[in-house]
Amino acid sequence: MSESSPLPEDVLPAVRRLANGVTVVCDSMPGLQTLAVSVVAGRGARYEDAARCGWSHLMEHMVFKGANGRSAQEIVEAVEAQGGQINAATGYERTSYQVRALEGGLDLGLSTISDLLFRPTLSPDDLAKEKQVIAQEIAEAADDPEDRVFEMAQAAAYPDQPLGRPILGTVESIGAATPESLADWRARLYPPNALVVAAAGAVDEAELLELAERDFGPQAAQPGPALSYPPASFDGGAVAEADRLEQAHAVFLLPAPAATDPDYFALRLFAEILGGGMASRLFQEARERRGLAYAIDAYAETYLDTGLLGVYAGCAAKDARELAQVVAGEIASLARRVEPRELARAKAQLKASMFMGRESPLARAEHAAGQLLIFGRLLGPKELARRIDEVAAEDLQRLGERMVSQGRAAASVLGPKGALPAAEVFRRSLAA
Structure with a gap:
């Protein structure tokens, strides 16, 4: 925007912090009939050692297989029945769970994501199936020359470092995961002080705070063992x-x-x-x-x-x-x-x-x-x-x-x- 048409002063969304460290931000957008909620953990593939390479992405997959007594089909059907869409993404430094919904869908969106993060089923049968799915995803990436050449460049830039390893992991590292080891990894990935609950669109701040306290308060998110990562070195x-x-x-x-x-x-x-x-x-x-x-x-x-x-x-x-x-x-x-x-x-x-x-x-x-x-x-x-x-x-x-x-x-x-x-x-x- 040119200097002749200056922007209005910033009016920033309200940011609150729950007692257990979860951060909540509400960005109301008047006039909209839809909303989006994104629960983002400041953890991702960068926090993995070589033996756990790909576990953050595997965890993202596994929570959708069932949570809090509901099957994978029941979870998505509940969201889609109200016109919503649910998705997730794993990066090197963040993992996000997102629900887009019609106005009034905040309650279902937050409760669903809370179940995924804190109450996943993690059954051995589902894990065995999902390992096969991710093995195919790894093979698909290897067959795609654009995916492969970016992976090669990342490994050349950051050799033998978490940032140089593929987010998807390897068939061997994924194969080593068990329901018990994944449950421990989940606690490490999603501690309350690393979580941000962000909602935008047709949302009300008071409702968001009440629901966030219900679904992400102390009873839902207990701190797990600390995670850290080594400093990155771009070696080339x-x-x-x-x-x-x-x-x-x-x-x-x-x-x-x-x-x-x-x-x-x-x-x-x-x-x-x-x-x-x-x-x-x-x-x-x-x-x-x-x-x-x-x-x-x-x-x-x-x-x-x-x-x-x-x-x-x-x-x-x-x-x-x-x-x-x-x-x-x-x-x-x-x-x-x-x-x-x-x-x-x-x-x-x-x-x-x-x-x-x-x-x-x-x-x-x-x-x-x-x-x-x-x-x-x-x-x-x-x-x-x-x-x-x-x-x-x-x-x-x-x-x-x-x-x-x-x-x-x-x-x-x-x-x-x-x-x-x-x-x-x-x-x-x-x-x-």
């Missing part, structure tokens, strides 16, 4: 695998600031200028001018203590080396000079994405939970817009130098043999 490296594919797939990574770093917004803008859209440098240079790739884009991924700048591209094997050089060259060029027009475009795109997301109750609930888990407070749209606008070209140049000068790039290439050298070509070109 190159990995390439030959596969019978028509196209080569490549991911190029650089170490970047963490979510709480002052350069966070500079990183988001750097990625936007580099490859965030059709007007980005990489799209124009690699696709429009040279015809090297049909798909190419850049992105920023941040964690609590580390981050990465990434570029994904799909190209013909014969073009992979040149494409790697172009990506490295555009990163280095952006670190030297940022044009005012492209910085202005990137700021407009980033703010547009932020404001469009606020039109969705589920997105607002998820964003609120994420902010509370990362920063311990909410950041309103005016504050976010101001912090985006404050980023100067010099900040992006300084950030670019910071990322490139570390000399720890990571790259992965999957596809025909002729494309495989592109991983090392990127690392050498960046260091030149």
Whole structure:
């Protein structure tokens, strides 16, 4: 939003904390007939050791097999009978359980998620079946070249670390889980001080607090053994695998600031200028001018203590080396000079994405939970817009130098043999 049309002052949703440490946030959106509730645990795959790799995702699957005396079918039928939808997602640092519903569906949504988190059945028969399901999910990811090349790049960036291991785990690590060991892991994953109950849309704060106390109060969430993770280290490296594919797939990574770093917004803008859209440098240079790739884009991924700048591209094997050089060259060029027009475009795109997301109750609930888990407070749209606008070209140049000068790039290439050298070509070109 331009300076001529300033945002109104932020009026932030109310945040409350239950006696046992569960955080509750209510973001009412007048005029809506729907709501979303998201219960987010600040725990995920990053908290696993190698022996438990994939257990957080397995736990997410298992709770849906039955809870508090209800079967999997009974759980979903109860939610869908009221027009609702239920889902869940596991990441490296967070696990979220979400219900979208019509107005009036908050009671059912919260009680259902509470059952999933605190009263899952965890039967041996269900566990055996779900291990087979996840084994197929792992196989499906291995068969998808885009999934596989991202997994390879993550492992190259963070070798022998939780952030470098797949969220899905391995067939061997999943196979080692028992109902008893999963019950212990559940207690570790979902302690009250790591939970945020966030609701947005057609919700009333008083009702939310009453229901949250009922479903997530001291009687529901007892603290389990503490969990921690080792500090991340972006080591970098190159990995390439030959596969019978028509196209080569490549991911190029650089170490970047963490979510709480002052350069966070500079990183988001750097990625936007580099490859965030059709007007980005990489799209124009690699696709429009040279015809090297049909798909190419850049992105920023941040964690609590580390981050990465990434570029994904799909190209013909014969073009992979040149494409790697172009990506490295555009990163280095952006670190030297940022044009005012492209910085202005990137700021407009980033703010547009932020404001469009606020039109969705589920997105607002998820964003609120994420902010509370990362920063311990909410950041309103005016504050976010101001912090985006404050980023100067010099900040992006300084950030670019910071990322490139570390000399720890990571790259992965999957596809025909002729494309495989592109991983090392990127690392050498960046260091030149």
